Amino acid sequence: MNIISTKSNEDKVNTITEMCKLFKVSARTLRFYESKELLFPIRRGQHRLFTKSDRGRMKLIMQGKRFGFSLEEIRQLLNLYNFGDHRTRQIKQTYQLGLKRLSSMEQQKKELGLAIKDLKTQLQLCKDLLLKRGADSRDL
Amino acid sequence: MNIISTKSNEDKVNTITEMCKLFKVSARTLRFYESKELLFPIRRGQHRLFTKSDRGRMKLIMQGKRFGFSLEEIRQLLNLYNFGDHRTRQIKQTYQLGLKRLSSMEQQKKELGLAIKDLKTQLQLCKDLLLKRGADSRDL
DNA sequence: GTTATACTTGACGTTAACGTCAAAGGAATA
Protein backbone atom coordinates (compact mmCIF):
# COMPACT_ATOMS: atom_id res chain seq x y z
CA MET A 1 0.00 0.00 0.00
CA ASN A 2 2.07 2.93 -1.11
CA ILE A 3 0.83 6.47 -1.39
CA ILE A 4 0.69 6.61 -5.15
CA SER A 5 -1.34 3.55 -6.05
CA THR A 6 -4.34 3.77 -3.80
CA LYS A 7 -6.50 3.37 -6.87
CA SER A 8 -5.20 -0.12 -7.42
CA ASN A 9 -7.75 -1.34 -9.91
CA GLU A 10 -7.78 1.97 -11.70
CA ASP A 11 -4.10 1.62 -12.53
CA LYS A 12 -4.05 -2.09 -13.00
CA VAL A 13 -2.76 -3.31 -16.33
CA ASN A 14 -3.29 -6.67 -17.96
CA THR A 15 -1.19 -8.83 -20.20
CA ILE A 16 -2.72 -10.09 -23.36
CA THR A 17 -3.54 -13.52 -21.99
CA GLU A 18 -5.24 -12.01 -18.99
CA MET A 19 -7.37 -9.94 -21.33
CA CYS A 20 -8.18 -13.04 -23.34
CA LYS A 21 -9.56 -14.77 -20.30
CA LEU A 22 -11.30 -11.65 -19.07
CA PHE A 23 -13.28 -11.20 -22.26
CA LYS A 24 -13.18 -14.69 -23.75
CA VAL A 25 -11.53 -13.65 -26.97
CA SER A 26 -8.33 -14.69 -28.71
CA ALA A 27 -5.07 -12.76 -28.66
CA ARG A 28 -5.44 -12.36 -32.39
CA THR A 29 -8.73 -10.58 -31.79
CA LEU A 30 -7.14 -8.13 -29.36
CA ARG A 31 -4.28 -7.37 -31.74
CA PHE A 32 -6.79 -7.02 -34.52
CA TYR A 33 -8.79 -4.53 -32.51
CA GLU A 34 -5.64 -2.57 -31.79
CA SER A 35 -4.79 -2.48 -35.49
CA LYS A 36 -8.28 -1.13 -36.13
CA GLU A 37 -7.76 1.52 -33.44
CA LEU A 38 -10.37 0.27 -31.06
CA LEU A 39 -7.82 -0.43 -28.34
CA PHE A 40 -4.63 1.38 -27.36
CA PRO A 41 -2.55 -0.81 -25.10
CA ILE A 42 0.71 0.68 -23.87
CA ARG A 43 4.03 -1.07 -24.40
CA ARG A 44 6.51 -2.47 -21.96
CA GLY A 45 9.32 -3.25 -24.36
CA GLN A 46 7.72 -5.43 -26.97
CA HIS A 47 4.76 -6.54 -24.92
CA ARG A 48 1.33 -5.00 -24.72
CA LEU A 49 -0.22 -3.86 -21.49
CA PHE A 50 -3.94 -3.18 -21.42
CA THR A 51 -5.15 -0.41 -19.14
CA LYS A 52 -8.45 0.37 -17.50
CA SER A 53 -9.38 2.37 -20.55
CA ASP A 54 -8.86 -0.67 -22.73
CA ARG A 55 -10.99 -2.77 -20.42
CA GLY A 56 -13.77 -0.22 -20.63
CA ARG A 57 -13.48 -0.13 -24.37
CA MET A 58 -13.58 -3.89 -24.62
CA LYS A 59 -16.76 -3.99 -22.62
CA LEU A 60 -18.35 -1.58 -25.06
CA ILE A 61 -17.01 -3.45 -28.05
CA MET A 62 -18.53 -6.72 -26.88
CA GLN A 63 -21.77 -4.97 -26.13
CA GLY A 64 -21.86 -3.31 -29.53
CA LYS A 65 -21.19 -6.58 -31.28
CA ARG A 66 -23.95 -8.26 -29.37
CA PHE A 67 -26.38 -5.75 -30.79
CA GLY A 68 -25.19 -6.16 -34.33
CA PHE A 69 -23.03 -3.09 -34.81
CA SER A 70 -19.93 -3.31 -36.97
CA LEU A 71 -16.49 -2.69 -35.50
CA GLU A 72 -16.28 0.53 -37.47
CA GLU A 73 -19.57 1.77 -36.04
CA ILE A 74 -18.38 0.84 -32.59
CA ARG A 75 -15.05 2.57 -33.03
CA GLN A 76 -16.70 5.86 -33.82
CA LEU A 77 -18.67 5.78 -30.61
CA LEU A 78 -15.82 4.73 -28.34
CA ASN A 79 -14.62 8.31 -28.20
CA LEU A 80 -17.72 9.09 -26.25
CA TYR A 81 -15.94 7.52 -23.29
CA ASN A 82 -12.70 9.45 -23.64
CA PHE A 83 -14.10 12.79 -24.57
CA GLY A 84 -11.87 14.68 -22.17
CA ASP A 85 -8.97 14.05 -24.56
CA HIS A 86 -10.50 15.61 -27.63
CA ARG A 87 -11.27 18.95 -29.15
CA THR A 88 -14.70 20.44 -28.64
CA ARG A 89 -15.55 20.14 -32.30
CA GLN A 90 -14.94 16.41 -32.33
CA ILE A 91 -16.79 15.87 -29.09
CA LYS A 92 -19.81 17.52 -30.62
CA GLN A 93 -19.70 15.13 -33.53
CA THR A 94 -19.35 12.13 -31.30
CA TYR A 95 -22.21 13.41 -29.20
CA GLN A 96 -24.45 13.70 -32.25
CA LEU A 97 -23.49 10.21 -33.31
CA GLY A 98 -24.32 9.00 -29.83
CA LEU A 99 -27.79 10.45 -30.05
CA LYS A 100 -28.40 8.64 -33.32
CA ARG A 101 -27.08 5.41 -31.91
CA LEU A 102 -29.33 5.80 -28.92
CA SER A 103 -32.44 6.19 -31.02
CA SER A 104 -31.40 3.27 -33.17
CA MET A 105 -31.01 1.11 -30.08
CA GLU A 106 -34.35 2.20 -28.71
CA GLN A 107 -35.96 1.36 -32.02
CA GLN A 108 -34.28 -2.02 -31.97
CA LYS A 109 -35.60 -2.65 -28.50
CA LYS A 110 -39.14 -1.91 -29.63
CA GLU A 111 -38.86 -4.25 -32.59
CA LEU A 112 -37.34 -6.87 -30.38
CA GLY A 113 -40.36 -6.64 -28.13
CA LEU A 114 -42.70 -7.20 -31.06
CA ALA A 115 -40.64 -10.07 -32.40
CA ILE A 116 -40.69 -11.69 -28.99
CA LYS A 117 -44.43 -11.36 -28.88
CA ASP A 118 -44.79 -12.94 -32.32
CA LEU A 119 -42.47 -15.75 -31.42
CA LYS A 120 -44.44 -16.50 -28.29
CA THR A 121 -47.69 -16.69 -30.25
CA GLN A 122 -46.11 -19.00 -32.78
CA LEU A 123 -44.64 -21.21 -30.11
CA GLN A 124 -48.05 -21.52 -28.53
CA LEU A 125 -49.61 -22.60 -31.83
CA CYS A 126 -46.83 -25.08 -32.25
CA LYS A 127 -47.33 -26.42 -28.77
CA ASP A 128 -51.06 -26.82 -29.34
CA LEU A 129 -50.43 -28.83 -32.47
CA LEU A 130 -47.97 -31.07 -30.70
CA LEU A 131 -50.42 -31.73 -27.89
CA LYS A 132 -53.20 -32.44 -30.37
CA ARG A 133 -50.89 -34.91 -32.03
CA GLY A 134 -50.63 -36.62 -28.71
CA ALA A 135 -47.32 -35.37 -27.46
CA ASP A 136 -46.66 -35.67 -23.76
CA SER A 137 -46.92 -32.19 -22.27
CA ARG A 138 -44.02 -32.96 -19.96
CA ASP A 139 -41.74 -33.02 -23.01
CA LEU A 140 -42.56 -29.41 -23.83
CA MET B 1 -64.01 -11.86 -58.24
CA ASN B 2 -64.30 -15.49 -59.05
CA ILE B 3 -65.28 -18.22 -56.64
CA ILE B 4 -61.86 -19.74 -56.25
CA SER B 5 -59.67 -16.80 -55.38
CA THR B 6 -61.63 -15.06 -52.70
CA LYS B 7 -58.48 -15.04 -50.62
CA SER B 8 -56.80 -12.77 -53.13
CA ASN B 9 -53.78 -11.77 -51.09
CA GLU B 10 -53.37 -15.25 -49.68
CA ASP B 11 -52.82 -16.65 -53.15
CA LYS B 12 -50.99 -13.70 -54.60
CA VAL B 13 -47.58 -14.42 -56.01
CA ASN B 14 -44.79 -11.97 -56.70
CA THR B 15 -42.08 -11.80 -59.32
CA ILE B 16 -38.56 -11.37 -58.15
CA THR B 17 -38.47 -7.63 -58.80
CA GLU B 18 -41.66 -7.14 -56.86
CA MET B 19 -40.09 -8.95 -53.96
CA CYS B 20 -37.00 -6.78 -54.26
CA LYS B 21 -39.07 -3.64 -53.86
CA LEU B 22 -41.22 -5.16 -51.15
CA PHE B 23 -38.25 -6.01 -48.94
CA LYS B 24 -35.59 -3.62 -50.26
CA VAL B 25 -33.13 -6.33 -51.17
CA SER B 26 -31.42 -7.32 -54.41
CA ALA B 27 -32.46 -10.17 -56.66
CA ARG B 28 -29.11 -11.75 -55.91
CA THR B 29 -30.05 -11.80 -52.26
CA LEU B 30 -33.35 -13.55 -52.94
CA ARG B 31 -31.69 -16.18 -55.13
CA PHE B 32 -29.01 -16.58 -52.51
CA TYR B 33 -31.63 -17.19 -49.84
CA GLU B 34 -33.29 -19.76 -52.06
CA SER B 35 -29.97 -21.53 -52.56
CA LYS B 36 -29.58 -21.60 -48.79
CA GLU B 37 -33.08 -23.03 -48.44
CA LEU B 38 -34.60 -20.09 -46.66
CA LEU B 39 -37.08 -19.45 -49.46
CA PHE B 40 -38.94 -21.83 -51.75
CA PRO B 41 -40.41 -19.89 -54.66
CA ILE B 42 -42.36 -21.95 -57.17
CA ARG B 43 -41.51 -21.90 -60.85
CA ARG B 44 -43.46 -20.75 -63.84
CA GLY B 45 -41.21 -22.07 -66.57
CA GLN B 46 -37.84 -20.57 -65.76
CA HIS B 47 -39.08 -17.76 -63.59
CA ARG B 48 -39.55 -17.69 -59.87
CA LEU B 49 -42.82 -16.86 -58.21
CA PHE B 50 -42.81 -15.99 -54.55
CA THR B 51 -45.85 -17.01 -52.52
CA LYS B 52 -47.36 -15.81 -49.29
CA SER B 53 -45.20 -18.31 -47.47
CA ASP B 54 -42.09 -16.73 -48.95
CA ARG B 55 -43.27 -13.30 -47.97
CA GLY B 56 -43.79 -14.48 -44.41
CA ARG B 57 -40.38 -16.07 -44.38
CA MET B 58 -38.75 -12.94 -45.71
CA LYS B 59 -40.28 -10.90 -42.95
CA LEU B 60 -38.78 -13.26 -40.41
CA ILE B 61 -35.44 -13.31 -42.16
CA MET B 62 -35.17 -9.53 -42.09
CA GLN B 63 -36.22 -9.51 -38.49
CA GLY B 64 -33.68 -12.15 -37.55
CA LYS B 65 -30.90 -10.30 -39.31
CA ARG B 66 -31.81 -7.12 -37.53
CA PHE B 67 -31.20 -8.88 -34.25
CA GLY B 68 -27.88 -10.30 -35.28
CA PHE B 69 -28.77 -13.90 -36.05
CA SER B 70 -26.96 -15.69 -38.85
CA LEU B 71 -28.86 -16.96 -41.86
CA GLU B 72 -28.27 -20.50 -40.71
CA GLU B 73 -29.76 -19.79 -37.29
CA ILE B 74 -32.69 -18.13 -38.97
CA ARG B 75 -33.24 -21.03 -41.35
CA GLN B 76 -33.59 -23.48 -38.53
CA LEU B 77 -36.34 -21.45 -36.97
CA LEU B 78 -38.30 -20.79 -40.13
CA ASN B 79 -39.86 -24.20 -39.90
CA LEU B 80 -41.71 -22.96 -36.89
CA TYR B 81 -44.00 -21.20 -39.32
CA ASN B 82 -44.68 -24.19 -41.56
CA PHE B 83 -44.97 -26.83 -38.94
CA GLY B 84 -48.05 -28.35 -40.52
CA ASP B 85 -45.82 -29.81 -43.21
CA HIS B 86 -43.46 -31.71 -41.00
CA ARG B 87 -43.25 -34.83 -38.91
CA THR B 88 -44.01 -34.59 -35.23
CA ARG B 89 -40.44 -35.40 -34.29
CA GLN B 90 -39.05 -32.50 -36.26
CA ILE B 91 -41.70 -30.12 -35.00
CA LYS B 92 -40.66 -30.96 -31.47
CA GLN B 93 -37.08 -30.09 -32.26
CA THR B 94 -38.04 -26.83 -33.88
CA TYR B 95 -40.23 -26.04 -30.91
CA GLN B 96 -37.33 -26.60 -28.52
CA LEU B 97 -35.11 -24.43 -30.66
CA GLY B 98 -37.79 -21.76 -30.60
CA LEU B 99 -37.84 -21.76 -26.83
CA LYS B 100 -34.09 -21.25 -26.73
CA ARG B 101 -34.30 -18.49 -29.28
CA LEU B 102 -37.01 -16.84 -27.25
CA SER B 103 -34.95 -16.79 -24.10
CA SER B 104 -31.94 -15.53 -26.02
CA MET B 105 -34.02 -12.69 -27.41
CA GLU B 106 -35.39 -11.82 -24.02
CA GLN B 107 -31.88 -11.76 -22.64
CA GLN B 108 -30.79 -9.52 -25.47
CA LYS B 109 -33.66 -7.17 -24.74
CA LYS B 110 -32.57 -6.90 -21.13
CA GLU B 111 -28.98 -6.16 -22.05
CA LEU B 112 -30.17 -3.69 -24.61
CA GLY B 113 -32.06 -1.89 -21.89
CA LEU B 114 -28.95 -1.65 -19.75
CA ALA B 115 -26.82 -0.51 -22.63
CA ILE B 116 -29.35 2.17 -23.44
CA LYS B 117 -29.25 3.36 -19.88
CA ASP B 118 -25.44 3.51 -19.91
CA LEU B 119 -25.42 5.35 -23.18
CA LYS B 120 -27.86 7.92 -21.87
CA THR B 121 -25.69 8.56 -18.82
CA GLN B 122 -22.63 8.95 -20.94
CA LEU B 123 -24.40 11.29 -23.33
CA GLN B 124 -25.44 13.44 -20.43
CA LEU B 125 -21.86 13.68 -19.17
CA CYS B 126 -20.77 14.56 -22.65
CA LYS B 127 -23.44 17.21 -22.94
CA ASP B 128 -22.44 18.76 -19.61
CA LEU B 129 -18.87 19.02 -20.73
CA LEU B 130 -19.86 20.66 -23.98
CA LEU B 131 -22.00 23.20 -22.17
CA LYS B 132 -19.22 23.93 -19.72
CA ARG B 133 -16.93 24.52 -22.65
CA GLY B 134 -19.37 27.14 -23.80
CA ALA B 135 -21.33 25.31 -26.43
CA ASP B 136 -24.67 26.71 -27.42
CA SER B 137 -27.33 24.43 -25.97
CA ARG B 138 -29.42 24.84 -29.10
CA ASP B 139 -26.77 22.89 -31.01
CA LEU B 140 -27.30 19.86 -28.82
C1' DG C 1 -39.06 -10.24 -87.40
C1' DT C 2 -36.44 -7.90 -84.42
C1' DT C 3 -35.86 -5.27 -80.51
C1' DA C 4 -36.50 -4.58 -75.70
C1' DT C 5 -37.36 -6.33 -71.22
C1' DA C 6 -37.27 -9.45 -67.43
C1' DC C 7 -35.28 -13.21 -65.84
C1' DT C 8 -32.09 -17.14 -65.64
C1' DT C 9 -27.62 -19.70 -64.34
C1' DG C 10 -22.84 -19.79 -63.60
C1' DA C 11 -18.53 -17.99 -62.01
C1' DC C 12 -15.53 -15.00 -59.94
C1' DG C 13 -14.87 -10.83 -56.72
C1' DT C 14 -15.39 -8.44 -52.21
C1' DT C 15 -15.65 -7.10 -47.28
C1' DA C 16 -15.60 -7.91 -42.37
C1' DA C 17 -13.78 -10.29 -38.77
C1' DC C 18 -11.12 -12.94 -37.49
C1' DG C 19 -8.05 -17.99 -37.65
C1' DT C 20 -3.72 -20.21 -38.43
C1' DC C 21 0.96 -20.77 -39.01
C1' DA C 22 5.94 -19.57 -39.26
C1' DA C 23 9.92 -17.23 -37.58
C1' DA C 24 11.99 -14.67 -34.04
C1' DG C 25 12.88 -12.04 -29.55
C1' DG C 26 13.28 -11.73 -24.31
C1' DA C 27 12.57 -13.36 -19.75
C1' DA C 28 12.68 -17.04 -16.61
C1' DT C 29 13.79 -21.48 -15.16
C1' DA C 30 16.49 -25.84 -15.00
Next chain:
DNA sequence: TATTCCTTTGACGTTAACGTCAAGTATAAC
Protein backbone atom coordinates in the same frame (compact mmCIF):
# COMPACT_ATOMS: atom_id res chain seq x y z
C1' DT D 1 24.25 -22.37 -20.99
C1' DA D 2 20.23 -24.54 -22.68
C1' DT D 3 15.49 -24.77 -22.80
C1' DT D 4 10.91 -23.29 -22.04
C1' DC D 5 7.36 -19.96 -22.25
C1' DC D 6 5.04 -15.88 -23.56
C1' DT D 7 4.70 -12.75 -26.85
C1' DT D 8 5.63 -10.39 -31.15
C1' DT D 9 5.17 -9.38 -36.22
C1' DG D 10 4.06 -10.80 -40.71
C1' DA D 11 1.58 -13.32 -44.10
C1' DC D 12 -1.70 -16.14 -45.92
C1' DG D 13 -6.33 -18.72 -45.17
C1' DT D 14 -11.37 -18.83 -44.11
C1' DT D 15 -16.37 -17.98 -43.64
C1' DA D 16 -20.63 -15.46 -44.28
C1' DA D 17 -23.26 -12.78 -47.07
C1' DC D 18 -23.72 -11.04 -50.61
C1' DG D 19 -21.96 -7.96 -55.34
C1' DT D 20 -20.79 -8.01 -60.12
C1' DC D 21 -20.47 -9.49 -64.62
C1' DA D 22 -21.10 -12.51 -68.69
C1' DA D 23 -23.88 -15.25 -71.54
C1' DG D 24 -28.17 -17.23 -72.48
C1' DT D 25 -33.54 -17.73 -72.73
C1' DA D 26 -38.25 -16.39 -73.02
C1' DT D 27 -41.95 -13.34 -73.32
C1' DA D 28 -43.84 -8.80 -74.78
C1' DA D 29 -43.81 -4.75 -77.65
C1' DC D 30 -43.19 -2.49 -81.85
